[in-house]
Amino acid sequence: MSRRSSLAHLLPELVRTLFARRATVRFPSEPPVLAEAYRGRGVVHAELCVGCGLCVRDCPAFALELEREGRHRFRLVHFEDRCAYCGQCVDSCRQDAIALVSEFPRASPCRTAFTRVLVTHEASEE
Numbered sequence: 001m002s003r004r005s006s007l008a009h010l011l012p013e014l015v016r017t018l019f020a021r022r023a024t025v026r027f028p029s030e031p032p033v034l035a036e037a038y039r040g041r042g043v044v045h046a047e048l049c050v051g052c053g054l055c056v057r058d059c060p061a062f063a064l065e066l067e068r069e070g071r072h073r074f075r076l077v078h079f080e081d082r083c084a085y086c087g088q089c090v091d092s093c094r095q096d097a098i099a100l101v102s103e104f105p106r107a108s109p110c111r112t113a114f115t116r117v118l119v120t121h122e123a124s125e126e
């Protein structure tokens with residue numbers, strides 16, 4: 001291909017590309033637009049959670065932990081750095097207490113930033 005015909009071929013493409021809409025997102029300068037069904041951060045409706053531990057039992061990534069202090073005192077902890085965001089915990093919960101929402105943890109060099117207490121249940125009936 002001669003130099004002249006190469007330019008004739010490339011110039012329209014260059015102009016088209018210069019004025020085309022951007023195909024990528026500006027994350028992290030701007031927040032990303034996530035789909036409503038995006039499986040991100042775990043949240044628990046504390047009033048529905050009974051501390052049964054079914055979500056912990058079924059989690060394939062060992063990303064949930066139930067810390068018990070007596071029958072009615074417990075904490076449900078989520079380790080986001082282990083989580084596969086598979087949604088098994090949501091399916092396993094019989095109380096519909098746990099959900100994965102369209103938010104995601106931001107990057108951090110500190111592992112503890114990915115440990116979140118989802119529920120602290122302090123009610124004591126002992």
Ligand code: SF4
Pocket residue numbers: 042058059060061062063064082083084085086087088089090100
């Ligand atoms: S989404 Fe999957 S990997 Fe993450 S806590 Fe729930 S069951 Fe475990």
Ligand code: SF4
Pocket residue numbers: 044048049050051052053054055056076092093094095096097098
């Ligand atoms: S989130 Fe659901 S499955 Fe997990 S401990 Fe609470 S009630 Fe049980």
